[in-house]
Amino acid sequence: MRVIIKKDFDAMSETAKDILLGTMSQDKRVNLSITAGRTPVKVYEKLIPYVKDSDDFNNVHYYNFDEIPVENQAEGITISEIRKLYLTPANVSEKNIHKLTVENYEQQDERLALDGGLDAMLIGLGGDGHFCGNMPTTTEFEYATYKIKVTGDEPWFEPSMMHKGLEFVTMGPKSVFKVKHLVLIVNGESKAEMVKKVLQGPVDLAYPASILQLHPNFTVxxxxxAAKYLN
Structure with a gap:
């Protein structure tokens, strides 16, 4: 595990951009899984000018690592957000976008293997210690890509964002460990205690991201x- 600490959000985002750009610049097909949310916003802002309308990155293919469907909406929350933040402003060709959905999740791991595996994955950290859609109480470390049905009893259940019976899908720890380079970005004091737990505490299902300590090529x-409590 390599931990890089930068002064602020902008510097952190610049470093993440450089790492992704290095991976994307390889002279081969590159498979990249990227995250939605607030944390990567500046990463994408910095990356878009390099990628937009450039033939240099036609080799890069994009995959979402989790998905929450929305009733009466053609696409789920994750891919819709990734499109808004990056894929659309970067003018990424549709043929380079490979969506994970509730309908095709059982084929995700085989599809990735046939495509050559994920070269890199950019993820964030939940305040409760989740990563991707691997939530406390519904994750097991041996899971590959799997589906979760919300009961409403989960500690992370939020009625304003989801409903009982909702089914969503995510790449599990077993799938994530096949990624060649895993990159975690975290900013802000509000997550500093969880950063300490998942990076320097014991591996514990109560904080699913703690398993990532064991990934063979993990950059934080x-x-x-966010780093204020690290030793």
Missing amino acids: ILDED
Whole structure:
């Protein structure tokens, strides 16, 4: 595990951009899985000018690592957000976008293997210690890509964001460990205690991201606020 600590959100994002750009610049097909949410916003802002309308990155193929479907909406929350933040402004060709859905999740791991595996994955860290869709109480470390049905009793259940019976899918720890380079970005003091737990505490299902300590090629990029409790 390599931990990189940068002064602030902008510097952290610049470092993440450089790492992704290095991977994307290889002279071969590159398979990249990227995250939605607030944390990667500046990473994408910095990456888009390099990628937009450039033939240099036609080799890069994109995969979402989890998905939450929305009733009466053609695409789920994750891919819709990734499109808004990066894929659409970067003018990424549709043929280079490979969607994980509730309908095709059982084929995800085989599809990735046939495509050559994921060269890199950019993820964030949940305040409760989740990563991707691997949530406390519904994750087992041996899971590959799997489906979760929300009961409403989960500690992370939020009625304003989901409903009982909702089914969503995610690449599990077993699938994520096949990624050649895993990159975690975290900013802000609000997640500093969880950063300490998942990076320097014991591997514990209560904090699913703690398993990532064991990934063979794991880079963590933090701003100073998120890193404040690390030894």
